[in-house]
Amino acid sequence: MDANELTSVFRIGETIAVEFKRCGNGIESDVYETVCSFLNRYGGDIFLGVLDDGTVAGVAEKAAPDMVRNFISQISNPDILSPTVCLTPKIIMHEGKTLIHIHILPSAEVHSYKRVIYDRIQDADVKVTATAQIAQMYIRKQEIFTERKIYPYVSIEDLRLDLLPKLRTMAVNSGGGQHPWTAMTDEELLKSARLYGKDRVTGAEGYNLAAVMLLGRDDVIPDVVPAYLTDALLRRIDTKRYDDREIIRTNLIESYECLMAFAQKYLPDKFYLEDDQRKSLRTIITREIIANTLIHREYTSSYQAKFVIERSRMYVENANRCAQLGVLTPMNLEPNPKNPIIAAFFRNIGYADQLGSGVRNLYHYSKFYSGEAPELREDDIFRITVPLDVALVDAMENPTQGRENPTQDQE
Incomplete structure (x- = not known):
């Protein structure tokens, strides 16, 4: 980094990937906690000799080389940091002060400092002790798509083949009148959709997690993913609990249909024309958020997904293998398929x-539906929030309120 970049970093302050440490009397234990948390999250930069508010205090120039050697010795000790890592701190000068800069890349391993696992949450190093949180860290670091995991003892009898005729018809309609699935047997279709495959590492062959989630029988899915469900909630009067609730544990095809029906029941559908054609904004928007929460979910996580409808907003949230932290917009979106087999099937x-x-x-369509933009936030839990037009919601719940003639067509 040059002087201008350093000044900008210090002015912005600590973030999920930037940490300042004073280290006036040497390197203290909290430095190694940050090293551990950066390794376990997205990496980052540690600056020794900088106060929490970004003020450059510096470290003793003569002590800096010994501090670097001590740091390298500590992170190379498996009793201190496990697994060990190789980092090369740099001694730099800024504003006439001596600083030590440690750049840390994210690791493919889950690391611990003195047998304690740390994770980076916003600008803090947090101890991780809950089994579910630790499991989520391992999920985040996996290099394979968990939907591809083979289950050799899942047979074709465990799948809902009765859904395939309808799905073939849907594929034809979606494909403009033709689709290769129509000429395939059931087994050929499943293999073509990559729901049956071979693990090239272990040699295991059979139906994978994607097949179970898309077409698994209701008594088979819990055997593979015990915590799987989508909790659909209406919260308008009883906001602490719910006014209505549907717990959905079936395959993804029918889960999609159940969630869309739940949305249709409790969401208004604003009149909208596009190119002289009427379009259902409710269908367009709920289709996107429901498909997203079903397609891109991390199914090996124990976190239970939700679809919540409130008076002024609706949102979905689900476990996620985070790849792009923060708020997503069309400008900064970097498409990253979490479950490409399931996505292709959809x-x-x-x-x-x-x-x-x-x-x-x-x-595009949220501004016509509610006048406001949605928010898509990616983290270990992925959430999409779509604002609702409160007046439209109230009119749906009280259709005769404010109308001189209750029988008059609202359109």
Whole structure:
């Protein structure tokens, strides 16, 4: 970093990827806690000799080389940091003061400092002790898509083949009148959709997690993913609990249909014309958020997904293998498929579009639906929030309120 970049970093302050340490009397234990948390999250930069508010205090120039050697010795000790890492701190000068800069890349491993696991949450190093949180860290660092995991003892009898005729028809309608699935047997279709495969590392062959989630029987899915469900909640009067609730544990095809029906029951559908054609804003928006929460969820996590409708907003949230921290917009979106097999299946039957188009659709149509933009926030828990037009919601719940003639068509 040059002087201008350093000044900018110090002015912005500590973030999820930047940490300041005074280290006036040497390197203290909290430095290694930050090293551990950066390794376990997205990496980052530690500056020794900088106060919490970004003020450059510096470290003793003569002590800096010994501090660097001591740091390297500590992180190379498996009793201190496990697994150990190789980092090269740099002694730099800024504003006439001596600083030590440690750049840390994210690691493929889950690390611990003195047998305690740390994670980076915003600008803090947090101890991780809960089993579910630790499991989520391992999920985040996996290099394979968990939807591809093979279950050798799942047979074709464990799948809902009775859904395939309807899905073939949907694929034909979505494909403009033709689709290769129509000429395939059931087994050929499942293999073509990559729901049956072979693990090239272990040699295991059979149906994978994607097959179970898309087409698994209701008594089979819990055997594979015991915590799986989507909790659909209406919270308008009883905001602490719920006014209505539907717990959905079935396959993704029918889960999509159940969630869309729940949305249709409790959300208004604003009149909207596009190119002289009437479009259902409710259908467009709920289709995007429901498809997203079903397609991109991390199914091996124990976190229970939610679809919540309130008076002024609706939102979905689900476990996620985070790849791009923060708020997503059409400008900064970097499409990153979490479950490409499931996503491709949804695209074939018309439940989803190409990766990335859903975000653009949400931003485009939300302004017509409620006058406000949605928020898509990516973290270990992914959340999409769509504002609602309160007046429209109230009119739906009280259709005769404020109307001189209750029988008059609102349109």
